[in-house]
Every structure is written in structure tokens, then in C-alpha cells.
Amino acid sequence: MSVAPALAVDGLHKAFGPVQAVRGVSLTVARGETVALLGPSGCGKSTVLRLVAGLERPDAGTVAVGGREVTHQPPETRGVGLVFQDYALFPHLSVLDNVAYSLRVRGTPRAAAQAQAREALALVDLGGLEGRRPAQLSGGQAQRAALARALATRSPLLLLDEPMSNLDERLRADLRAGLRALFARLDAGVLLVTHDQREARALAGQVAVMRAGALVQQGPTETVFAQPASAWVAAFLGEPNLLRAGSGQVRHVPERALHLGTGEPWPVTAGHSTEGGLQVTVAHALGPLRLTLSPRETTQLHGDTLRLSVDDAQVRLLPDDRGQG
Numbered sequence: 001m002s003v004a005p006a007l008a009v010d011g012l013h014k015a016f017g018p019v020q021a022v023r024g025v026s027l028t029v030a031r032g033e034t035v036a037l038l039g040p041s042g043c044g045k046s047t048v049l050r051l052v053a054g055l056e057r058p059d060a061g062t063v064a065v066g067g068r069e070v071t072h073q074p075p076e077t078r079g080v081g082l083v084f085q086d087y088a089l090f091p092h093l094s095v096l097d098n099v100a101y102s103l104r105v106r107g108t109p110r111a112a113a114q115a116q117a118r119e120a121l122a123l124v125d126l127g128g129l130e131g132r133r134p135a136q137l138s139g140g141q142a143q144r145a146a147l148a149r150a151l152a153t154r155s156p157l158l159l160l161d162e163p164m165s166n167l168d169e170r171l172r173a174d175l176r177a178g179l180r181a182l183f184a185r186l187d188a189g190v191l192l193v194t195h196d197q198r199e200a201r202a203l204a205g206q207v208a209v210m211r212a213g214a215l216v217q218q219g220p221t222e223t224v225f226a227q228p229a230s231a232w233v234a235a236f237l238g239e240p241n242l243l244r245a246g247s248g249q250v251r252h253v254p255e256r257a258l259h260l261g262t263g264e265p266w267p268v269t270a271g272h273s274t275e276g277g278l279q280v281t282v283a284h285a286l287g288p289l290r291l292t293l294s295p296r297e298t299t300q301l302h303g304d305t306l307r308l309s310v311d312d313a314q315v316r317l318l319p320d321d322r323g324q325g
């Protein structure tokens with residue numbers, strides 16, 4: 001018997017007046033799988049999440065959670081756990097009561113709600129802090145408490161909207177590692193909205209890239225990052241080397257195609273230090289190639305030249321769709 005996916009969204013449309021916020025979005029999240037919905041600000045990610053949660057009504061399309069169509073159901077009967085950017089915890093309630101609250105409003109008796117809440121808090125490593133008030137938690141702990149509140153409902157689907165956007169970079173890195181381990185233990189599907197590619201890469205097995213209301217590429221995370229479908233997707237994912245190739249195409253030269261210390265010496269035209277190393281631009285016959293040299297790789301620089309070869313097998317031609325949409 002096949003297991004129904006945690007989420008199946010089919011042909012969703014939503015306009016706000018003249019703004020087509022969501023245009024024909026279809027996607028599936030399997031049980032135990034994390035899908036990242038990735039795209040620039042304003043592309044419609046949060047609206048998709050709100051449509052799935054039942055906080056907005058679609059103009060067209062359907063939403064099914066765990067095999068049950070919920071398109072016209074109110075949020076509380078959809079069986080989804082939500083964690084939003086502003087994960088407001090009730091300041092006057094203890095951490096335990098905050099987490100148990102979502103169960104109490106669904107009619108779970110107090111003792112059972114508290115037991116489930118303790119279990120969820122242990123899952124996010126907050127065991128022992130049940131009695132604290134939200135003001136007595138660090139940013140990362142508060143964020144994990146909000147996550148526990150969603151987990152406690154044992155929903156087959158978790159929806160996370162930029163769950164780490166309020167945290168500083170170090171906390172984000174810590175929480176990312178914790179979340180990855182947590183998601184691996186859950187049987188639920190997770191739909192994660194983010195504009196941060198690192199977050200998507202660290203947490204999601206699948207990504208769906210969204211542009212101006214529509215999905216432009218979906219697939220396993222590493223495949224999408226290694227083989228972006230178009231110049232716009234490649235540029236959005238941070239690929240620096242998209243060289244004009246004529247007839248509406250670009251040549252995508254990924255970093256793995258560049259081999260240092262072999263081939264001809266090419267002039268280095270610009271260089272500056274970045275967090276990741278020395279970023280240089282090489283005037284290659286294909287066009288200007290940007291790459292970042294680790295401290296060890298900088299020894300390959302000879303005066304203003306760098307020996308570099310490009311592995312043609314790794315270079316792909318992509319349609320240049322950057323001017324559209």
C-alpha cells in the first residue's frame with residue numbers, strides 16, 4: 001500500500017488585486033521528507049505556505065494533507081503545525097504551557113497535553129527549561145520552543161516560514177545542525193520557506209525554486225544546485241560564472257569545472273579578500289571567470305597570472321531568462 005504524501009498541492013493560484021502572488025504552483029512533500037521553497041523576496045513563498053495552512057483561500061487549485069483534501073477546511077482542522085517568522089510565544093505562560101497550548105485548544109486533556117509537550121521539548125533539547133518564561137530564553141531557545149509547539153501537535157505536516165530569520169548568524173548555524181538531526185527523526189513532512197540557500201542546502205532533501213509566483217525548478221537539492229535549469233536559477237543560487245554564449249544562452253561554468261595549476265596561464269584582472277578566501281577574476285578565453293582561492297591555492301598565483309583549465313564536460317549551456325518576469 002502506498003502512503004499518502006504529507007502534502008500534495010495542485011495548481012494553486014492566488015491574486016491580491018492586480019498582484020498574481022501565486023501562479024499555478026504544484027508540489028508534493030513525502031512523509032519524512034523536507035522540501036525547501038526557495039526564492040527572492042516577494043516571489044510568493046509565504047503566500048503558498050499561508051494557502052497550505054488555510055490562512056488564505058486560493059482562487060484555484062487544491063491542497064491535500066496526508067491524503068485528505070483540505071482546500072476548504074479551516075486552519076485548525078487541517079492537521080498542520082506552523083512555525084512563522086514572528087513565532088510569538090505567550091509571555092505570561094511557562095515554556096511547557098506555551099507548547100501544551102496548541103494541544104489544549106484542540107481539546108487534549110491537560111495531563112496528556114503536558115506529556116506530549118514534554119516529549120516535544122525533549123526533541124528540541126529544551127528538557128529542563130519547561131518552567132521558564134519566554135523572556136528567560138535565548139533567541140535560539142525561544143525559536144526551538146516555537147518549533148516544539150508545532151511538533152507537539154504530531155501533525156503529519158510542518159510548515160516553517162523563515163524559522164531562523166530573527167537569529168544571528170552563529171545561532172543560525174547551530175540551529176541548522178540541530179534541525180537537520182531533528183527532521184531526520186520525524187515521520188512528518190516539512191515544507192520550509194527560505195530565501196537563504198545555505199539553509200535550504202543544509203536542511204532540505206528537495207528544493208522548489210520560485211520566481212514571480214511560479215515554480216521554475218524542482219528536484220533533489222544537490223541536483224538543482226549542480227544543474228540549475230536556467231541562467232536566472234543559476235544566478236539566484238549564487239553561481240558567479242554565467243558567460244554570454246550568444247542566441248539567448250549563457251555558458252554556465254561551475255566551480256568544479258575549474259582546475260588550477262593546469263593549462264595556460266591567464267591574466268588575473270582583479271582580486272580582493274573575502275571571508276572564503278581571495279576572490280579573483282581571470283581573463284579566460286571563454287570570458288571573465290570569477291573564483292575564490294583558499295590560502296593554499298593562492299600559491300598558484302604567479303605575478304598577475306594563474307594557470308587554469310576548464311573541464312568542458314562540466315560546462316553547460318543554459319537559456320538566459322534573466323530579463324523575463
Ligand SMILES: Nc1ncnc2c1ncn2[C@@H]1O[C@H](COP(=O)(O)OP(=O)(O)OP(=O)(O)O)[C@@H](O)[C@H]1O
Pocket residue numbers: 016019020021039040041042043044045046047048195
Ligand atoms: N495580503 C496581501 N495583500 C496584498 N498583497 C499581498 C498580500 N500578501 C502578499 N502580497 C503580495 O504578494 C506577493 C507575494 O508575497 P509573499 O509574502 O508571498 O512573498 P515572499 O516570497 O514570501 O516574500 P518574503 O521573502 O519577502 O517574505 C508580493 O508582491 C506581496 O506584496
